[in-house]
Amino acid sequence: MSQVPLxxxxxxxTALFFIGMYGLFTRRNMITMLMSVELILNSVNIxxxxxxxxxxxxxxxxxxxxxxxxxxxxxxxxVAIAIIINxxxxxxxxxxxxxxxxxx
Amino acid sequence: xxxxxxxxxxxxxPLVGFVLLGLFGKKFFRKSSGIIGTGLVLVSAALAIWxxxxxxxxxxxxxxxxxxxxxxxxxFSGGLSIDMNIVLQPLPVIMIVVVSFISLMVHLxxxxxxxxxxxxxxxxxxxxxxxFSMLGLVLAGNLFEIYIFWELVGCSxxxxxxxxxxxxxxVAAAKKxxxxxxxxxxxxxxxxxxxxxxxxxxxMDNLLQTLFSPAFxxxxxxxxxxxxxxxxxxxxxxxxxxxxxxxxxxxxxxxxMEGPTPVSALIHAATMVVAGVYLVARLYLLYALNGVVPQIxxxxxxFSALLAAIIACTQTDIKRVLAYSTMSQIGYMMFALGTFRxxxxxxxxxxASIFHLFTHxxxxxxxxxxxGVIIHRVHSNEMKDMGGLRKAMPLTHICFLVACxxxxxxxxxxxxxxxxxxxxxxxxxxxxxYAMGLFTSGLTAFYMxxxxxxxxxxxxVTDGHRHPMPLFESIPLVILALGAAFAGFIPFSxxxxxxxxxxxxxxxxxxSIAPVGIALxxxxxxxxxxxxxxxxxxxxxxxxxxxxxxxxxKFYIDxxxxxxxxxxxxxxxxxxxxxxxxxxxDGLMNGMAATTARISAGIKGVQSGKxxxxxxxxxxxxxxxxxxxxxxxx
Numbered sequence: 001m002s003q004v005p006l007x008x009x010x011x012x013x014t015a016l017f018f019i020g021m022y023g024l025f026t027r028r029n030m031i032t033m034l035m036s037v038e039l040i041l042n043s044v045n046i047x048x049x050x051x052x053x054x055x056x057x058x059x060x061x062x063x064x065x066x067x068x069x070x071x072x073x074x075x076x077x078x079v080a081i082a083i084i085i086n087x088x089x090x091x092x093x094x095x096x097x098x099x100x101x102x103x104x
Numbered sequence: 105x106x107x108x109x110x111x112x113x114x115x116x117x118p119l120v121g122f123v124l125l126g127l128f129g130k131k132f133f134r135k136s137s138g139i140i141g142t143g144l145v146l147v148s149a150a151l152a153i154w155x156x157x158x159x160x161x162x163x164x165x166x167x168x169x170x171x172x173x174x175x176x177x178x179x180f181s182g183g184l185s186i187d188m189n190i191v192l193q194p195l196p197v198i199m200i201v202v203v204s205f206i207s208l209m210v211h212l213x214x215x216x217x218x219x220x221x222x223x224x225x226x227x228x229x230x231x232x233x234x235x236f237s238m239l240g241l242v243l244a245g246n247l248f249e250i251y252i253f254w255e256l257v258g259c260s261x262x263x264x265x266x267x268x269x270x271x272x273x274x275v276a277a278a279k280k281x282x283x284x285x286x287x288x289x290x291x292x293x294x295x296x297x298x299x300x301x302x303x304x305x306x307x308m309d310n311l312l313q314t315l316f317s318p319a320f321x322x323x324x325x326x327x328x329x330x331x332x333x334x335x336x337x338x339x340x341x342x343x344x345x346x347x348x349x350x351x352x353x354x355x356x357x358x359x360x361m362e363g364p365t366p367v368s369a370l371i372h373a374a375t376m377v378v379a380g381v382y383l384v385a386r387l388y389l390l391y392a393l394n395g396v397v398p399q400i401x402x403x404x405x406x407f408s409a410l411l412a413a414i415i416a417c418t419q420t421d422i423k424r425v426l427a428y429s430t431m432s433q434i435g436y437m438m439f440a441l442g443t444f445r446x447x448x449x450x451x452x453x454x455x456a457s458i459f460h461l462f463t464h465x466x467x468x469x470x471x472x473x474x475x476g477v478i479i480h481r482v483h484s485n486e487m488k489d490m491g492g493l494r495k496a497m498p499l500t501h502i503c504f505l506v507a508c509x510x511x512x513x514x515x516x517x518x519x520x521x522x523x524x525x526x527x528x529x530x531x532x533x534x535x536x537x538y539a540m541g542l543f544t545s546g547l548t549a550f551y552m553x554x555x556x557x558x559x560x561x562x563x564x565v566t567d568g569h570r571h572p573m574p575l576f577e578s579i580p581l582v583i584l585a586l587g588a589a590f591a592g593f594i595p596f597s598x599x600x601x602x603x604x605x606x607x608x609x610x611x612x613x614x615x616s617i618a619p620v621g622i623a624l625x626x627x628x629x630x631x632x633x634x635x636x637x638x639x640x641x642x643x644x645x646x647x648x649x650x651x652x653x654x655x656x657x658k659f660y661i662d663x664x665x666x667x668x669x670x671x672x673x674x675x676x677x678x679x680x681x682x683x684x685x686x687x688x689x690d691g692l693m694n695g696m697a698a699t700t701a702r703i704s705a706g707i708k709g710v711q712s713g714k715x716x717x718x719x720x721x722x723x724x725x726x727x728x729x730x731x732x733x734x735x736x737x738x
Contacts, residue, residue: 024719033715096715103713 009050016043030084030094034077041073108172110151111190114200115239117148118207121232129225138218141228142211145235149204152239159197160599167601169193169309171245183305191245191309194600195385195458199242202465203375207235209580210370213473216574217366217480227267227364234260238375242382247296247306250383254292254347257379258285261371265363277359284356288346295339299390302333312389330396337390337397340383348380349431350438351408355662357431361423365476368423373430373472374465381437381461388441388454401442402533406540409435411659413547417554418645418656421485422475425555426468429511432544433464439541440526443533453533455597456525462596463518466587467510473581474504477573478559487555491563491637499578501560503585508556510588512549512623515616521592527619545619549626557634 016039023036045066052062084094091098121144129137163170170192179185211231218227237256244250259282266278296306302320303311314320315333330338342353349357360372371377384391384401391397409432416428437460443453477500482489494501510517513524523545530538633641645652654660710721 021723025716025723028716099715100713103711 006050006054009046013043013046013050016040016046028095028097030087030096033096034080034084037080038073038077041069045069108190111155111172111192111243114148114151114155114204115236115243117144117151118232118235118239120144122229122236125225125232126229129229133225137225137228138211138215141232142208142215144232145204145208145211148235148239149201149208152200152204155192156197156201159192160194163192167194183310184300186248186306187246188249189245189307190243192243195382196242198458198462198599199382200239202462203235203238203242206374206465206469207231207238207370209469209473209584210366212576213369213476213580214364214366216576217476218364219574223267230260230263230267231367231370234264234371234376238379241379245308247300247308247311250308250386251289251292251296254343254379254383255289257376258282258289258347261285261360261376264367264371265360267363267367271362273359274362277356277362281356281360284353285346288353289343291339291341291346292343295336295341295343298332298336298339302336308386312387316389333390334397337387338400340387341380341391341397341401344380344383345404345438346380347383348377348434348438349408350380350404350435351411352661354408354412354431355665358419358424358427358658361421361427365423365472365479368427369469369472369476372427373468377430377434378437378461378465381434381441381457384438384441385454385458391441398442402439402537403442405435405437405439405442406530406537406544407435408432409439409544410540410547413544413551414655415658416551417547418652420487422478422487422490422555422559423472423485425487425551426471426475429471429548429552430468432548433460433468433511436523436526436541436544437461437464439537440529443529443537451601452525452597453529455600456522456529458600459596460519460522460526462594463510463522463588463591466584466591467507467517467519470503470507470581470584470588471511473577473584474500474507477577477581478504487558490559492561494560497573499573499581503581504556504560506585507588508552511552512627513545513619514549514623514627515620516592517589518587518592520616520620522596524616524619525597528615531615542618542622546622546626549623550630553627553630554634557630561635562637 020036020039020043023039024033027033027036048062048066048069052059056062087099088094093099118141121141125133125137125141133140159170171189172192173188173190175188177186177188211228214227214231218224221227234257237253237260241250241253241257244253262278262282265281266274268274299311299315300306303314305311305314344350346353357372357377361368363372391401412428412432412435416425416432419425419428437457440453440457440460477497478490478493479485481493481497484490506517510519513520527538527541527545530541633644657663710717
C-alpha cells in the first residue's frame, strides 16, 4: 500500500493555516476569532505529526509537542473566554470594533 | 589672652536677634521686638568695648595679631582654605567698637523714630542682620571670609534701602545699590582669586607676608606693565570703591537715601560705606608695595571728595546733601590711604584715614539722626520747606551745629584733628592733592552751613510750640554729639600703630591756619547767602549758571550711565544677545519639539485600538522575519 505523500498533508495544513488567518483578519466577532486561532494551532499540530512520522519515524518529540499544544490551546480557550466575558460586560458586545478605546 | 567665647558673641548676638525677630517677630514680639534687638546690640557693644579695652591695654599693647578663633570651613588644598576666623588687630578692634556703638545708637533712636511702623519687627531683624554682617566683616581674618560678609552687608543694605517696598523709588534705589555694588564686587572677587593664586593662601596675614617677601618681589610676574599683585590690589580696590561710593561707582549712594533715615545713618554714613576704606587699610601693605596703586587711591579719593562736595553745594534734599557729604568724606579717607610711601616708612596717611573714619562715624551718624528728627517735624526732605526751626527744636539745633562744626574742621571739634592729619599727609605726599583737599574742605564747610542756616535760620522763627522729643531719640543725639565734639582728643594714632607719634598734626599750629581759615570762609559765605531769606543764592546761582546746572544735575553721571547701559550696552550687546536667544537658542529647542510633534502626529494613526490592525502588523512582522531567516540567513 502506497503511502499518502507528505506534500498532501502539508497542503491540508497550509490550507487550514490560511483559513484560520483569513478568519482572524475578517471576522469581527471575538468568538469567531478565537475559533480561527484554534484552526491555526491545529494546522501546526498536523505539521508536527506529519513531520514526525515521515522524517523521524522512531522519534516521539513531534507527538509530544502536539499534545502540549492541545493542552495549552485548552487553557488559552479558557483565558480567552474569560476575556470575552469581561469584554461583553464592559461594552455590551463582543465585536472587536466596539472595543477600540486603547488608542492615541 | 582673651576668651574666644565672648568675642564670638559680639557678632553672634545681633544674628540671634535677626533670627528671632525675623522668624517670630510678627507673631510674638510685635511690641517688644525693638527692645529685644536693642538689648542684644547693647550687650554686643558692651562686649566690644570690653574687648577693645582688654586688647589695647592688656593683651595686644604691641599691636599683635591675635587669632582667637580658627575654624577651617572649606579647604581647597594644604594652604588654600576658607576659614572662619576671628582676628584681633588694632584696626578690627577699633572697627568693632565703631560699628557696634553706632549700631546701638541707631537701634535706640529707632525705638522712637520707627514707632508705629507696621513692620517694626522686620526692621529690627534687618538691622540685626546688618550689624552681624558688618561685625563679621571687620573681625574676619580670611580674605574670602571678608568677601562672604561683604556680600551679606550688601544684601542687608538692599533689604533696608527697599524697606518701604510700596514706594517704587525705594525699590528702584535698592536695586540700583545692589547692582552697582555687585558689579564692583566682581572686581573684588577677581582680585581675591589673583591674590590667593599668587600668595597660595587666603589668610590675610600670611598672604601679606608672602607677597611682601623679597623672594616673591624678585619673581615679579607682570601684566600690561603692572605687576600681577598690583592688578589684584587694584581689583580689590574696585570692590572697595563700589561699597564706599567712590567715583565713578558712587551713583547708588544718593538714591540709597530712600531707606529709613536711621538706616542711612547706620549703613550709608557711618559703617557700611567705610567698608571699602577698611578693606584697603586692612591690606595696606599690599597697596604700599607698588608705586602705581597708591596713586590710583590718591586721585580717585581726591577727585571723589571734590566732585561730591561740588554736587552737595547744589542739592536741595537734606538727605542727599548728607549723602554727597559722606561720599566726599570717604574720598578724604581714601586719598589719605593713598599717601603711602612705597617704602612703607610714613604711616601718617594710614592712621589719619582710620582716625577720620572714627570721627566721621560720630558726626555723620549724628547729622543723619538730626535730619531724621527734622524730616519728621516738617514732613519733607526739601530744604525749602524748612527754616527758622532753631527755637522749635533746640536740642536738634545744638546737635546739628556741633556736627556741622565737626565736619567742617573747626577746632576743637573732632573733625578738625582727623582732617588736619589727612591734609598733612597729603601735603607731604602730593601738593596738588593737598590743594584739592583744602578746597574741598572749604566747600564742605560751605555746604554744611548752607544746610544748617537753611534749616534753622533762613526764615523768621516759626511757632514756638515744641514737640516733646522721645527720650529714645534724644539720648543717642546727645551721646553722639559728645562723641562728635570730643572724640578728637583721643590719642588715636598710638592705638592704630603702636609707636607712632601721638599727634602728628601737632594740634593748632602753623599748618592749621589754612584749613581752618578756608573753613571759616566757607561758613561766612554760607551765612551771607542763607542766614536771612534773600535773593542772593538765586543771584549767585545765575551768575555761575553753567557750573550750577551742571552740578545740580550731578554732572550728568547718572545720565552717562543710563546712556551707556540703555543706548550702548542694550543695543549693541543686549539686543543681539536677546535676538540670538530668542531665534537661535529657543528656535533650536522649539524646532526639535515641533519636529517631534509632527512626526508623532504622522505615526500615531498606527495606534488605532483595533485588534485586527495589530494582528496585521504582527503577521507582516512574522512574515518579514520568515523571509529574513529563510532567504537571507540561510
